[in-house]
Amino acid sequence: MTVTSARYxxxxxxxxxxxxxxxxxxxxxxxxxxxxxxKGYQAPPSDGYVQSSKNTAIVIDNGASLLRAGWSFDKSxxxxxxxxxxxxxxxxxxxxxxxxxxxxxxxxxxxxQIRNAFxxxxxxxxxxxxxxxxxxYTFASxxxxxxxGGVGRPIVMTEPVANLGYSRKTMNELLxxxxxxxxxxxxxxxxxxxxxxxxxxxxxxxxxxxxxxxxPVLDSKPMLSSATRLNWGGFHGADYLLKLLRLKxxxxxxxxxxxxxxxxxxxxxxxxxxxxxxxxxFLDWSGLEDRDxxxxxxxxxxxxxxxxxxxxxxxAERKREGGRRLQEQAAKMRLEKLxxxxxxxxxxxxxxxxxxxxxxxxxxxxxDDDEFxxxxxxxxxxxxxxxxIRKSRNKxxxxxxxxxxxxxxxxxxxxxxxxxxxxxxxxxxxxxxxxSGYEARLRAKVEKELERARIAEEERLDDERREKxxxxxxxxxxxxxxxxxxRIKERDRLxxxxxxxxxxxxxxxxxxxxxxxxxxxxxxxxxxGDDDNFGANDDDWGxxxxxxxxxHSDDEEEEDLGAGLKGVEAQLxxxxxxxxxxxxxxAQSDWTQSLVHAFLxxxxxxxxxxxxxxxxxxxxxxxxxxPEVVFQPSIAGLDQAGIVEVAAGIINHGLAKExxxxxxxxxxxLTGGNTMFTGFDERLKxxxxxxxxxxxxxxxxxxxxxxxxxxxxxxxxxxxxxxxxRFVTREEFHEKGSEYLKEHNLGNATAI
Numbered sequence: 127m128t129v130t131s132a133r134y135x136x137x138x139x140x141x142x143x144x145x146x147x148x149x150x151x152x153x154x155x156x157x158x159x160x161x162x163x164x165k166g167y168q169a170p171p172s173d174g175y176v177q178s179s180k181n182t183a184i185v186i187d188n189g190a191s192l193l194r195a196g197w198s199f200d201k202s203x204x205x206x207x208x209x210x211x212x213x214x215x216x217x218x219x220x221x222x223x224x225x226x227x228x229x230x231x232x233x234x235x236x237x238x239q240i241r242n243a244f245x246x247x248x249x250x251x252x253x254x255x256x257x258x259x260x261x262x263y264t265f266a267s268x269x270x271x272x273x274x275g276g277v278g279r280p281i282v283m284t285e286p287v288a289n290l291g292y293s294r295k296t297m298n299e300l301l302x303x304x305x306x307x308x309x310x311x312x313x314x315x316x317x318x319x320x321x322x323x324x325x326x327x328x329x330x331x332x333x334x335x336x337x338x339x340x341x342p343v344l345d346s347k348p349m350l351s352s353a354t355r356l357n358w359g360g361f362h363g364a365d366y367l368l369k370l371l372r373l374k375x376x377x378x379x380x381x382x383x384x385x386x387x388x389x390x391x392x393x394x395x396x397x398x399x400x401x402x403x404x405x406x407x408f409l410d411w412s413g414l415e416d417r418d419x420x421x422x423x424x425x426x427x428x429x430x431x432x433x434x435x436x437x438x439x440x441x442a443e444r445k446r447e448g449g450r451r452l453q454e455q456a457a458k459m460r461l462e463k464l465x466x467x468x469x470x471x472x473x474x475x476x477x478x479x480x481x482x483x484x485x486x487x488x489x490x491x492x493x494d495d496d497e498f499x500x501x502x503x504x505x506x507x508x509x510x511x512x513x514x515i516r517k518s519r520n521k522x523x524x525x526x527x528x529x530x531x532x533x534x535x536x537x538x539x540x541x542x543x544x545x546x547x548x549x550x551x552x553x554x555x556x557x558x559x560x561x562s563g564y565e566a567r568l569r570a571k572v573e574k575e576l577e578r579a580r581i582a583e584e585e586r587l588d589d590e591r592r593e594k595x596x597x598x599x600x601x602x603x604x605x606x607x608x609x610x611x612x613r614i615k616e617r618d619r620l621x622x623x624x625x626x627x628x629x630x631x632x633x634x635x636x637x638x639x640x641x642x643x644x645x646x647x648x649x650x651x652x653x654x655g656d657d658d659n660f661g662a663n664d665d666d667w668g669x670x671x672x673x674x675x676x677x678h679s680d681d682e683e684e685e686d687l688g689a690g691l692k693g694v695e696a697q698l699x700x701x702x703x704x705x706x707x708x709x710x711x712x713a714q715s716d717w718t719q720s721l722v723h724a725f726l727x728x729x730x731x732x733x734x735x736x737x738x739x740x741x742x743x744x745x746x747x748x749x750x751x752x753p754e755v756v757f758q759p760s761i762a763g764l765d766q767a768g769i770v771e772v773a774a775g776i777i778n779h780g781l782a783k784e785x786x787x788x789x790x791x792x793x794x795x796l797t798g799g800n801t802m803f804t805g806f807d808e809r810l811k812x813x814x815x816x817x818x819x820x821x822x823x824x825x826x827x828x829x830x831x832x833x834x835x836x837x838x839x840x841x842x843x844x845x846x847x848x849x850x851x852r853f854v855t856r857e858e859f860h861e862k863g864s865e866y867l868k869e870h871n872l873g874n875a876t877a878i
Contacts, residue, residue, distance in 0.1 A: 151415050151730060156422040156742070159380070160389045162231035163208070171204045175269040180308070183280040183844035186264065187315060187837040190244040191335035191360065191799070193227075194837045195264045198282070198844040203837045205267045209243045211259040212236040226263040247361050249286035249336045250293050258300060265305065276306025280853055282844040284315040284836060287339050287353055289874055291865055298864040302856055309853035311844075313872040316341065317348055318839030319797040319829050321872060328793030329773060331810070333800035335360040338756060340772055342780060342790050347871050352780030354772045358755055358764060360800045363395075364388045366762050367752050371743060374726065380423035380741055390745060391752060394419050397805035398750040399812070401758070408747050409724045418728040418746045425741035464518050471511045478504060502553050536561050592701065600702050603694055610691040611711065617687065753803045757813070770813040777818065791822055797829040797836065843872060 174197045187194040187203065194203035207227025214235070216223045225236045243260055245252035270277050281301055285294065294312065301307040316332030316339060330341040330348075338356040342349045364387035371382055398404045408417060433441075481489050481501065489501070498504045538546065538554040539561065546554060592599040691711060698705040707713055717723040717731055726732075728744045755762045756769050767775070773794075781787045794814075796807060811826045818824070829835045843849050852870040859866065869875050 154415065154418070154420045154728065154730065156420045157393070159386050159421055159423045159743075162237060162383075163228055163385055164231040165228045170267040170269065173269070174200070174204060175271060178279060180279065183282045183841075183849075184265075184268065184270070184277065185837060185841045185844055186281065186283045187840065188283050188285065189315070189335060190242075190249045193260055193264065194834070195268060196837070196841065197268070198841045200841060201838070202834060205264065207263075209256075209260055210240050211243070211256045212239040212241070213259070214239045224259055226259055244336075247336060247357075247359075247365070249334075250290055251297065254296060254300065257297075258304065261300070261305065274306060278306070278308065280309045280311070280844070281307050282311050282313065282840050282849070284318065284840060285312045285874065286337070287314055287316075287341065287350070287355065287874065294867065295864040298854070298859060302859045302864075307856070309855045310859075311849065311853045311868070311870075312874070313840060313843065313870070314341075314348070314874065315836035315840070316797050317343075317872040318837075318843060319832075319835040320795055320839070321346075322835050322839030322842055323795065323797075323827075323829050325793060325795055327789035328795050329776065329790045330795050330797065331769070331773070331801065332798045333359060333756060333769075333796075334798040335800070336362075338769060338798075338800065340769070340776055342776055342786075344786055344789065349780070350875055352776050354776060356756070356759065356766055356769060356772060358759060358762070358766075359798075360388065360391070362762075363391050363752050363755065363800070366755065367391060367748060370748055370751070375743065378741075378743070379425075390421065392802075394745050395749050395753045395803060397753050397757075397803045397809045399805055399809055401750060401754050404750060405747060408750070409721055411724065411729055414724060414729040414746070417749075418744050419749065420728065421743040421745060422738070423741040423743070425737040427737045460518065464515065467511055467515050467518070471508065471515065474504060474508050474511070478508065500549055500553065502556075534560065534564060596701065600698070603698050603702070607691065607694045607698065610687055610694065614687050614691065614711075753806075756800070757809065770810065770817060773810075773814060774817045788823065791818070792825050794824065794826040795829065796826070797832050799833050801828070802832050839872075 177199070178197055183198040185196055185198055185200075185203075188209075190209060192206050193209050194206040196202065196204040208230070210227065210230045212225040212230035213222060215221070225232060230236050230240050241253055241256050243251055243253050243256040251257050265277055270279065283297070283301075285297075289312075297312075298310060301310050315334070316330050319332070320328070320330050320343060325343065326346050328343050330339070330343055332339045332341070333356075336359045338358055339353060340356075341353040364384050367387045367390060368382055368384060371378075371387075477492065477496065478501075481492060481504075484492065493500065493504065496504075498507075536557040538550060538557050541550075541554070543551060543554070588599075695705075695710050699707070699710075708719070713719060717727070723732070725746065726744065727739075728746070733739055751761065755764065758768055759766045777787050777790060781790060794810070796810075801807075807826050807828060811824055814824055831838070849870075852868050852873075854866055854868055867874070
């Protein structure tokens with residue numbers, strides 16, 4: 127794919143920049159695109175249920191990205207898998223089969239049937255059939271084997287901040303009525319992580335897969351009334367990168383998937399400490415080979431067998447020898463043809479001399495034998511042969527091929543028609559036609575001379591105007607160049623639009639074609655209705671001009687815009703001191719000058735014939751643009767404040783007491799996978815310092831494990847004595863209903 131643009135890198139220090147661009151660079155380091163995350167068979171941990179007791183809780187971190195589960199006495203979750211299920215009817219075995227988690231990526235069939243338990247981009251369960259399949263797989267993998275098909279163990283499950291009452295109600299019904307859970311408790315994942323990291327007063331910043339939450343905590347109690355959500359997480363970042371890359375490479379031959387985008391964000395993106403400055407200089411050629419990360423997708427390269435120098439030399443010699451033989455054969459054939467023409471000419475001349483002393487009857491017989499209608503046709507044939515022989519001889523000896531055309535004579539045009547017989551009248555019509563052709567050639571020759579004279583006069587007047595007022599003349603040349611550039615751009619746009627069947631130009635073209643056979647455009651044609659009289663009017667054929675070229679005329683299409691532009695640029699190069707070689711279209715179309723090429727293909731040339739390069743994605747500005755959305759949501763079209771403004775609003779307006787503000791600022795806690803970007807904590811601390819009072823103390827720290835600490839905190843809480851009174855028992859469920867919730871410091875509240 128060849129890309130050109132009107133926007134290019136500045137040419138300051140052009141010599142130095144040119145050396146950087148053209149200097150040899152090492153081969154790019156490439157990262158392979160990941161395959162579908164299928165892990166194969168994994169033996170389930172089976173000893174947990176045996177080690178557990180009736181008071182041992184099953185801890186489930188019910189995340190929208192990964193579901194993690196284990197026992198409350200475990201240090202880490204025993205199982206973790208995506209919250210997806212693939213269920214379909216297998217015709218070979220005539221059964222409905224289900225694949226859960228990573229198994230859903232086993233092959234193309236299962237990947238095509240994947241369903242997620244959560245609403246896209248949220249932590250709200252939307253598909254309860256899939257959720258039930260996930261829980262079945264979870265309990266089976268943990269080796270749960272209680273009586274009556276139930277789990278027989280308490281369950282601690284995480285849920286999002288301000289979870290919907292209907293979602294919690296349905297989950298309660300599923301756990302109590304389907305799995306016969308003895309007791310259930312829900313909590314917020316980020317608060318579990320904060321408790322596990324021994325937090326007491328602080329601001330919990332949790333940026334996970336589906337959202338970013340900021341929750342102030344005072345004396346281990348979350349102030350949920352001041353909690354704020356930013357609708358941006360890892361899911362939205364992957365979706366945003368996917369849209370950016372599809373827009374960047376609209377004809378990319380590989381398949382771009384969400385799990386590939388998540389891998390690219392995780393391994394290649396980082397938080398810029400000065401986004402605006404780095405964005406302006408990111409595509410500078412100096413150091414671009416290090417900033418530009420190349421993702422290689424699978425490809426099949428066309429195998430070309432390379433030949434040795436000896437083989438290439440032998441092939442070239444065979445080609446030269448073949449060319450010499452062909453030239454000799456052509457010369458021999460031309461000579462033989464010339465000899466035949468001379469023999470034929472001698473025969474016709476002898477025939478012409480023989481006819482001079484014959485009667486009319488004998489003349490007619492002799493002409494009929496050689497298939498001549500009359501003596502005039504014989505004379506024309508002799509003249510044509512003489513002209514052809516002269517031309518062939520001049521060509522063989524290297525003489526001029528253009529022979530001076532002798533003005534022919536047309537004697538019969540002076541004789542009245544009544545004085546001619548039928549043969550004479552026929553010959554007179556032929557001579558009139560020949561005379562018209564000869565006069566047309568003379569007029570064309572005169573017109574060419576006049577055109578050359580007109581062009582010379584225009585050049586003379588243009589030179590005079592330039593000598594009198596060179597400033598005005600230069601302005602005219604610049605305006606003419608801009609006009610030509612615009613026409614070239616419009617021509618290329620129209621050509622591209624005609625290739626896109628959804629474009630306006632293509633739709634107009636197809637509409638024109640559809641209306642060709644109808645005298646009433648816009649109305650449906652009925653079979654056997656109107657007669658097809660297209661072409662009866664000469665104007666009908668003008669439609670083909672519209673179909674072929676759109677709104678442009680044939681004269682406009684015949685103009686060589688490229689040659690005209692080169693002529694104007696040559697004049698500007700000669701007379702305009704501010705216009706140099708770098709300003710020409712040819713120089714700007716050079717890949718070493720194009721900002722678009724640096725954006726699409728990095729600092730190296732692109733070979734469109736190479737399948738390896740065609741299957742490469744270059745991550746450059748996307749590496750800082752995607753994670754920047756948390757700080758500047760507007761660049762992704764999100765109408766919300768950034769994380770810094772949200773945090774400042776909570777501290778300045780959500781906390782009335784100054785002592786509370788100081789306590790919260792003393793422990794800003796980062797958790798969640800979307801806070802793991804390099805430079806996230808430094809950027810957040812620096813920008814918070816800019817919006818908060820100078821004397822305000824700011825202490826910022828990360829969770830020990832920003833991904834797993836939520837589960838570990840839930841397991842630690844479930845094993846503590848503090849949690850025993852916070853479970854909703856099965857009896858309470860039946861007595862008080864599925865919407866009943868026991869509040870605690872790590873969960874949601876029924877009223878805020």
